[in-house]
Amino acid sequence: MSEFLHDPLSRRSFLAAGMGAAASIAIAACGGGSSSSGTGASTGASGGSSAFGTAPAGGTPVRGGRLRIAWIGGGSSETLNATQACLADIDIARAAALFDGLVSYPDANGNIHMALAEEMTSNKTATVWDIRLRSGVLWHDGSPLIAEDVMYWLNYIANPKSGACLNFLPNLFMDLKGMKKMDKLTVRVPLTRPMAQLPAMFCQEGQALIKRGTTSFGHPIGTGPFQFVSWTPGQNSVFKRNPNYWQSGKPYLDELEFISIPDSTARMNAVVTGQVDGAAGLPYPQAKAYIAQGSSAPINVLVTPGSNEVYFTLGTATKPFNDVRVRQAFKYLIDREQMLKTVNLGFGEVLNDLWGKGLTYYDSKVPQRQHDPEKAKALLKQAGYDNNLTVTLTTAPFVPGMVEAATLYAQQAGAAGVNVNLRKVPAATYFSQGWPNYQFGQTSFQAAPLAYFYATTQLPGAPYLDTQWKDPKAISLVEDALAETNPSAAADKWNTWQQYDWDNGGQVHWGTGPYTDGLSKKVRGAVPIVSSFFDFGGCQFINYWLE
């Protein structure tokens, strides 16, 4: 599979829940309805010297310098429009450098930290939220951040012509007409359905807050740690330090340069020979080899754990997966350890058919499902299929490892008497020619809090309904959990929902895959990993420095 041919498209990350990482950014405590009781998760990559690879931790920051990072790039689809930055990795990284969101990306435990919003509070029923912005934040052009910015931004992304990644968010959950400015820094947003974890819903790509009145992005104005200098689409972009950044003292770097190199070998060569200081998306075989070499390797490897993964989706509205016994059988058919070893070369963690291992509200009490082909066969027999079941698994090289995972699963199913036909389609058409109505398919998802994941994959009208599941009980369980404002009651409701999903749902979560990136030996500040969200620990270049 040529990585070059499909890399430019959206690359959802692979993250394994890693060790609890202390956030080194001093941000105000979480407010509103988000809980910060993270469950410490287990270690990440097996076979690696540490969960974070070989990148060194600690040290005293040195100011100055230009950090050059090579990404896959997106060719002519690259954009500076931060509200659309959810396709090419490099766009996401640029948005993270130039802009901030109301909240930051989820940290390694899935906790949400406040960013531009100082506090988000709701009423008792979680149907009206007040967003109070941090004071003293300046846009890159010197003007202050005020409530009008938030109101403009929400209206902007709600417009279908904007092509915004978070377009569904205001349209599905908010009553924008009732939105009101309470004071200079506070906006009141009424919701169309109770949502106790609204901050979690902003915790994704496309969360960048844009300035009031923005209509074009030729020279983007954000509040982020770096300011725009130049951009050549498909090639490179340069940013310089924002001297008025609201986190004083940061960033340490003077300049940041992002370079597009689609071919993974060329990208790796660039960082090994020192032409760039970091390369995103080091293929697993190379990452493993460099980690094994330890200190004699030419570069350091950064392994960002987290909860991103590629999982299988069983079409619950399509035969044979409309029968819950068949769905359960397919969850027993899969050999998760073998998948991790073969597809991820040992990187990542085994999952239990539930999203978000290690994140807040994840139900770790559900027993781990084991590989049990006998049980699978028995279930299939009950459902009326005795060694005569044939299904079609639609796959595409949309993300590295997707086709390999599908091929291996087909083999594993074959060993248990189920015939799985692989149907490979081009990456560019996977999501537009039949998804989500595939009988049996795959999808990928970035790290996201549980609330975001379940709201967007289960609620009617949500954008990522990947299993065609229209079970009223499932929907009401998710809605109940989303609406519960009391944290311990919410934990119970989330557990109830997850048990139900584990028994009846159509998603087969088999394992996570960490991001592996290459870093030159003079780059510091990469560890501790601040966020589980993306490459380089959540694009935390704000914390990096050069020795």
Add this chain to the structure above:
Amino acid sequence: MSVQAVSLPRAERFIGHHPVLSFAARRILWGVLTLWVVSIVVFIATSVLPGNAAKAILGKNVNPREVLALERELHLNQSLWGQYWYWMGHFVHGDLGRSAASILGSNSHESVGALIRAPLGNSALLAGITIALLIPLSLLLGVLLATRAGKWIDSLVSTSTLGAISLPEFVTGSVLIWLFASTLGVLPAVSLIGPGQNALSSPKILVLPVLTLLAATLAQCVRMVRAGMIEVLRSDYVQAARLAGVGERRVLFRYALRNALAPSVQVIALNAQWLVGGIVVTETVFGYPGLGQLIVNAINLRDIPTVQSVAMLLATVYIALNIVSDLIIIYLVPKLRTAQ
């Protein structure tokens, strides 16, 4: 017996008096016709690709209203003929359309023309330097080997160029990177062009890609020149010139080479044409921001306007090279001017 002066029609008199011009005119006419057929083929080929640009760009975040809006912008809701004439009409006026992939972003609909300008220049530079080196190298080496045919230097150069041509470019490129970039550290591994710079700002980045392309093209050209020279050196007029006391160098370059060149020009032109498409792999290996990278990206993104325009551009260059090489041959071999 008297010879009657036949009065020829004007066209035939013109052709008789200006054979090269009429030949060129005829070839150009055929070239344009070929291009028109190519345009139809390209258009049909991109239309039958599954998925349209609108859906491919939006990916998983497919919102039906956004798709419709985008499709309308790209004229995807018209009939095939309608779309074709719309595109063709603009193309012949130099308007290559708007890049579909950049339509969503930045609110500035990047025109395909603006998008391909820099990559086109970069690729043209790379190909140009390669050809500029290829011609003298193949001529010199070809003459050298022809005069020492059968000796050790002949075997050495022939074998090594054959070896080089048998290796795929990504292998040659990788070996060169390993040798000069990783081990010796004298040349960059990736041919990056820095912000605000162009390909000529740091010529070091061109060395390895050019070497790779030369490795892939040299053997054929050298062998052709060599074979042509050997044959011509055996001919009567060369013997006569030598016997008349003409210096060896003059014999080689003034008499022999010129007549040996006709087939060689064709092979060199063939290799130059190969460069038009064959440059893609080399650009990929070195991360060089040229047309190769652009068009592969465009295909992946279903950026149909860009794919169509670049394909037409490449076809035009290809056909133009053909015509130019034929004209060169006619210049070199005068008797072809009047032969029909």
